[in-house]
Amino acid sequence: MNKTLTLMLTDLCNCDCRYCYQKVSSKPKMGNLNLNYIELLDNLLIEFNTIQFFGGEPLVAENFIFELDSHIDNLINTHYLSSKPEYIFSSNLVELSTKFKLFLKKLSEEGTIFHFIITIDGNKHIHDKNRIFHNGNGTYQKILNNYHFLINHNMPCVDNIYVVYNSAHYQNNVSLQDCIEDIHKNFPTVPYITFNREGCFDETKISESFFFNQKYTLMDKIFNDILNEKKEYKNCIPFFKKELLYMASSLSDEDSNRKKCIFEGKKLSIIPNGDIYMCVDYYYAGELPIAKLDQTASLTKTLDNYTLSNNIKFDQCQNCSVRTLCRYCPRLIDTTNICNQNKKYYTMILSYLKQIYSNSHLLRYFFNYSELSNGILFLFYKYLRDFK
Numbered sequence: 001m002n003k004t005l006t007l008m009l010t011d012l013c014n015c016d017c018r019y020c021y022q023k024v025s026s027k028p029k030m031g032n033l034n035l036n037y038i039e040l041l042d043n044l045l046i047e048f049n050t051i052q053f054f055g056g057e058p059l060v061a062e063n064f065i066f067e068l069d070s071h072i073d074n075l076i077n078t079h080y081l082s083s084k085p086e087y088i089f090s091s092n093l094v095e096l097s098t099k100f101k102l103f104l105k106k107l108s109e110e111g112t113i114f115h116f117i118i119t120i121d122g123n124k125h126i127h128d129k130n131r132i133f134h135n136g137n138g139t140y141q142k143i144l145n146n147y148h149f150l151i152n153h154n155m156p157c158v159d160n161i162y163v164v165y166n167s168a169h170y171q172n173n174v175s176l177q178d179c180i181e182d183i184h185k186n187f188p189t190v191p192y193i194t195f196n197r198e199g200c201f202d203e204t205k206i207s208e209s210f211f212f213n214q215k216y217t218l219m220d221k222i223f224n225d226i227l228n229e230k231k232e233y234k235n236c237i238p239f240f241k242k243e244l245l246y247m248a249s250s251l252s253d254e255d256s257n258r259k260k261c262i263f264e265g266k267k268l269s270i271i272p273n274g275d276i277y278m279c280v281d282y283y284y285a286g287e288l289p290i291a292k293l294d295q296t297a298s299l300t301k302t303l304d305n306y307t308l309s310n311n312i313k314f315d316q317c318q319n320c321s322v323r324t325l326c327r328y329c330p331r332l333i334d335t336t337n338i339c340n341q342n343k344k345y346y347t348m349i350l351s352y353l354k355q356i357y358s359n360s361h362l363l364r365y366f367f368n369y370s371e372l373s374n375g376i377l378f379l380f381y382k383y384l385r386d387f388k
Contacts, residue, residue, distance in 0.1 A: 003303065004088075005041075005048040006269040007068075008280055009033045009061035015092055015139060018130040019166060019204040022056070025284055030272040032061045037274060038071050040293050044268070045072065045081060047303055052088040054269075054280060059091050062100050069103070087114040093158070094133075094142045096149065108155055115159035116150075118143065120187065122163060122179030129168045130204060147187055156189040160242070165214070166198035170206050176218050177236060184235045192245075193238040212341050216348065219243065223352040226369055227362065234369065241371060244380075247346070250325050251379045257313075257323060260330045264308045278308055285331055321387070322346040350387055357384055 010032045011022060053065060075081040087107070093116060096104075107114050120143065121127040128138025150157055163179050180193055197211040198204050218233075222240050225233040233240075250256040255264070261279075269280040275289035283289070290306045311330045317323045317339075326342040328335050356366045357380070367377060 001266065002050055003048045003266045004050040004052055004263075004268075005044055005085075006052040006054050006267065006280060007033060007058075007064075008054045008056070008269060008271045008283075009058045009064050010056040010272060012060050013055060013057040013092075014060055014095055014133070015057065016132055016134045016136075018132070019164065019198045019201050021200065021284065024200050027284075033064055033270070033272045034274070035064060035067055037270075037293055038064070038068050040274075041068070041071075042075065042080070045075065045085070048085055048268075050086045050088060052090060054090045057092055057094075058089060059095060059097070059100060062097060062103075066099070066103060069107075084110075084112050087112065088117060088159075089114065090117045092131075092139065092143070093118045093146050094139045096146045101149070101153075104150075104155060104157075105153065108153075115157050117160045117162065118158055119162045119164060120183055121166070122169065122174055123182040126168045126172060126174055126179075130164075130166060144186060151189060158187065158190050160192040160194060161187060161190050161238075163193060163195050164198050165195050165206060165211055166204045167206055168204070170210070176214050176239070177221075177233070180236050180239050184238065191238060192242040194242055195239070208337065208341075212345070216345055219345070219349060223349070226366055227352070227355065229362075229365055231369070237369075237371060244349075244370065244372060245376065247325050247349070248376045248379050250327060251383050256325070256327070259311050260313055260328050261308060261311055262327065264311055265303050268303065268306075278306060281329065282331070287331070322350070324383070350384065353380055354384055354387070357381060 011030050012032070013020070013022070051068075055061070058065070072081065072084055076084060104114070119131065120140070121129075121131060124138070124140040127140045131139050133139060147158060161183055163176075163183070165176065165179070168174075169179070176195060179195075183190065183193060195211075195215065197206060197208065199206070199208065218236065219240070222233045222236055225231065250262065253262045255262050264278065267278060269277045269283070270293055271277065271280065271283050271289075274293035275283070276291040276293060277283050277287070277289055308330050313323065313326075314335075317326070320326065320339070320343060322343050325346045326339060328338050328342075332338070356362045
């Protein structure tokens with residue numbers, strides 16, 4: 001079971017994106033996570049097999065990463081830890097220092113698994129409208145150069161690209177498919193693409209209904225591509241596959257029928273002042289922390305001590321045909337719109353999957369088209385057997 005410790009290393013950033021979520025927050029800047037906190041993480045490190053480095057821009061605080069990695073090496077050498085956790089860098093990838101490049105080479109040579117999650121808003125023109133440096137220049141080319149560095153040094157570690165779909169896409173008539181095709185052309189090794197909606201700022205936001213219709217229509221077209229045994233949308237596989245894997249993560253979790261968030265007991269987040277939240281979104285929402293880092297240093301099984309409030313699905317959810325797949329943040333009070341969209345979206349997908357699974361020839365074609373593993377295909381098979 002994957003358990004993730006998110007370390008918000010800093011709330012500082014080397015970029016000035018127009019729709020940055022931190023601009024919504026009125027909270028004072030905290031700076032960097034103190035290096036003295038590293039030894040307080042020992043008991044937590046036993047519980048987690050993944051560390052996500054988050055920000056701000058986490059590579060601004062690269063010294064913390066170096067020191068923590070060295071500390072983990074010592075804990076392994078003294079048999080306190082049996083193995084090194086997987087590292088995830090949630091980075092803008094605009095700056096890789098010489099030291100950090102050497103660090104990545106060290107991780108690669110020792111066999112440590114590491115990934116980057118970055119954001120590219122489709123083509124260079126759209127991306128550079130909003131994702132900019134403090135001097136106003138666009139960041140696209142810097143990111144592309146660093147991606148090429150990773151590829152040229154046999155480190156194809158950019159695992160997921162997020163696209164923040166915003167008004168620039170709408171105004172320039174750039175569809176989700178257009179974004180995917182641009183990314184596929186310039187970042188061809190990236191296996192997954194995830195779309196988020198910009199909804200914070202008047203000048204960059206798009207409506208929830210428009211964004212949903214874009215996703216729904218694209219998934220519908222991809223499934224029709226499969227049913228007709230064509231490959232017109234084959235370049236959209238990074239998006240298609242990620243959507244199906246998200247669904248599969250719900251199907252494989254025993255809590256998904258009754259819990260709104262399935263990461264309860266599997267995730268903790270630490271912000272630069274040492275406060276602990278189940279999820280960093282709770283910090284930005286103004287919620288109180290569940291603990292302080294110095295309070296957990298003497299504890300064992302820390303994850304078992306904390307639960308999310310309001311995380312049980314509503315009574316009416318129990319009669320919903322897609323309740324296992326439908327997930328939403330426990331902080332939300334009114335989920336009517338989200339639930340209606342999820343029901344429409346997942347019902348459409350499941351309808352297509354039932355057609356595919358009822359035809360062995362189509363199923364083989366789907367297997368090759370989607371690039372999903374046998375294990376994921378079997379998860380859907382088990383679910384579809386009982387789906388009405």
